[in-house]
Amino acid sequence: DPAGVVDERDHPAHRHPTVADAGEGDDWVLTGTKRWIGLASVADVAVVWAQTDAGVRGFLVPTGTAGFTATPIAGKLSMRASIQCDVTLDGVRLPADAVLPGATGLSGPFSCLNEARFGIVWGAMGAARSCLDAAIARSRSREVFGRPIGAMQLTQAKLADMLVEYEKGVLLALHLGRLKERGTLSPAQISVGKLNSVREAIRIAGLARSILGGDGVTNEFPVMRHLANLESVRTYEGTDEIHQLVIGRALTGMPAF
Numbered sequence: 001d002p003a004g005v006v007d008e009r010d011h012p013a014h015r016h017p018t019v020a021d022a023g024e025g026d027d028w029v030l031t032g033t034k035r036w037i038g039l040a041s042v043a044d045v046a047v048v049w050a051q052t053d054a055g056v057r058g059f060l061v062p063t064g065t066a067g068f069t070a071t072p073i074a075g076k077l078s079m080r081a082s083i084q085c086d087v088t089l090d091g092v093r094l095p096a097d098a099v100l101p102g103a104t105g106l107s108g109p110f111s112c113l114n115e116a117r118f119g120i121v122w123g124a125m126g127a128a129r130s131c132l133d134a135a136i137a138r139s140r141s142r143e144v145f146g147r148p149i150g151a152m153q154l155t156q157a158k159l160a161d162m163l164v165e166y167e168k169g170v171l172l173a174l175h176l177g178r179l180k181e182r183g184t185l186s187p188a189q190i191s192v193g194k195l196n197s198v199r200e201a202i203r204i205a206g207l208a209r210s211i212l213g214g215d216g217v218t219n220e221f222p223v224m225r226h227l228a229n230l231e232s233v234r235t236y237e238g239t240d241e242i243h244q245l246v247i248g249r250a251l252t253g254m255p256a257f
Contacts, residue, residue: 029094031089038084067088070087130223131162138211169196169201172196192243195243201230245257
């Protein structure tokens with residue numbers, strides 16, 4: 001978690017960024033709180049980004065260190081397979097060599113974010129394809145008034161819209177991947193891909209659910225699971241609004257953060 005830099009949610013944990021102070025000798029002392037930290041309660045080592053007098057620095061923090069506490073967040077209705085935690089760092093003392101030597105400022109955490117965002121461009125389209133496949137299969141097998149629902153005009157219109165957005169999303173992902181291979185992919189272009197893929201995948205999943213009717217909310221089909229999980233994907237690695245601002249800055253040359 002890059003010190004909560006891209007998280008706008010109003011939670012007390014987000015109002016206490018982690019800071020690192022010089023302790024006795026060459027030690028570091030970390031104090032602060034973070035929220036929605038993946039797998040923090042099962043990890044042996046945490047990577048923590050903290051504000052120091054020299055700017056944001058990264059630290060390797062053994063989770064068994066005194067003052068480090070990770071509490072799983074209960075009641076999640078999305079991304080239930082992953083453990084997310086509230087993390088408290090209460091005077092966590094670390095040796096001098098715990099700091100990551102090659103990362104100073106926000107470039108370190110943001111480089112991690114850009115890699116994750118690029119992965120989401122593809123991953124969201126994978127969820128969309130799963131929903132589209134389920135909707136197509138159901139439209140062929142489900143019969144109403146003596147014929148498959150896939151023979152109905154409105155059903156075909158929904159399927160056509162789903163396919164168009166899916167194909168556009170995959171082509172965009174492929175284009176961004178080729179730019180990445182050439183080393184010319186910009187953060188703003190990644191934001192275009194992440195914003196589009198997640199937004200359209202949610203729309204595709206919603207249309208698939210409507211084609212499946214009531215059965216669409218059961219675990220017999222993957223649609224509702226993808227729809228719920230995509231709502232988390234919309235939030236993490238930058239919300240829709242953050243990516244709109246990244247794109248807006250690239251278009252106008254003026255930051256509005």
